[in-house]
């Protein structure tokens with residue numbers, strides 16, 4: 001697994017990973033997704049619907065998956081490898097209380113993206129990475145109103161991971177254009193956001209543009225030094 005996945009282009013230092021709002025009406029949300037994806041670089045879209053039926057998820061996949069895939073943006077489904085495979089998604093994201101990684105991989109196949117929530121745990125991330133996860137997700141880095149977050153991660157976790165491991169890491173939880181610089185600087189490969197884009201006062205296009213501008217402006221000091229402080233050259 002290269003540092004670039006889930007990207008389609010050559011690996012960039014850090015890219016945007018869009019997660020949908022937990023409740024949406026597909027027909028109304030589709031133009032908002034188009035606006036977001038046409039506003040700048042997005043590596044992937046995760047459909048994350050909570051408290052809805054499998055048929056609701058199927059309808060949302062049918063409406064939103066083509067919008068992402070037509071733009072070479074990977075379409076990842078949260079929680080359900082079975083539905084992800086059935087609906088032609090590019091991947092699935094599983095948490096620690098969802099389908100275990102190995103079962104998710106069996107269902108999805110080797111070519112699909114399988115990402116794993118690792119909270120603030122080095123141990124969970126090493127296990128997921130060794131088992132073959134395409135990325136590990138750490139968080140929550142900041143307070144968030146989108147989910148009751150029971151774990152809090154610090155940027156040093158990203159720095160440690162990025163310096164030691166090849167498997168990409170995703171940072172999630174309360175991330176905005178205003179606070180993301182330390183995460184980029186620490187070596188996050190992807191920043192996963194919900195409200196920073198979908199609740200942006202200028203609309204989702206402005207949200208994507210603001211996140212990408214903030215990512216581009218952030219320093220990337222993690223490549224310059226090792227944890228012992230020596231210059232990595």
Ligand SMILES: Cc1ncc(COP(=O)(O)OP(=O)(O)O)c(N)n1
Nearest residue numbers: 078093094095096117137170172192
């Ligand atoms: C990229 C990314 N990271 C973490 C999560 C959280 O997954 P999980 O812990 O399973 O919680 P729910 O999202 O299912 O409520 C995620 N979805 N995406």
Ligand SMILES: Cc1ncsc1CCOP(=O)(O)O
Nearest residue numbers: 144146147173174193194195
């Ligand atoms: C799904 C998830 N997992 C940890 S925090 C979170 C929600 C992120 O949403 P936001 O970007 O609005 O804080």
Ligand SMILES: [Mg+2]
Nearest residue numbers: 079094095098
């Ligand atoms: Mg989950």
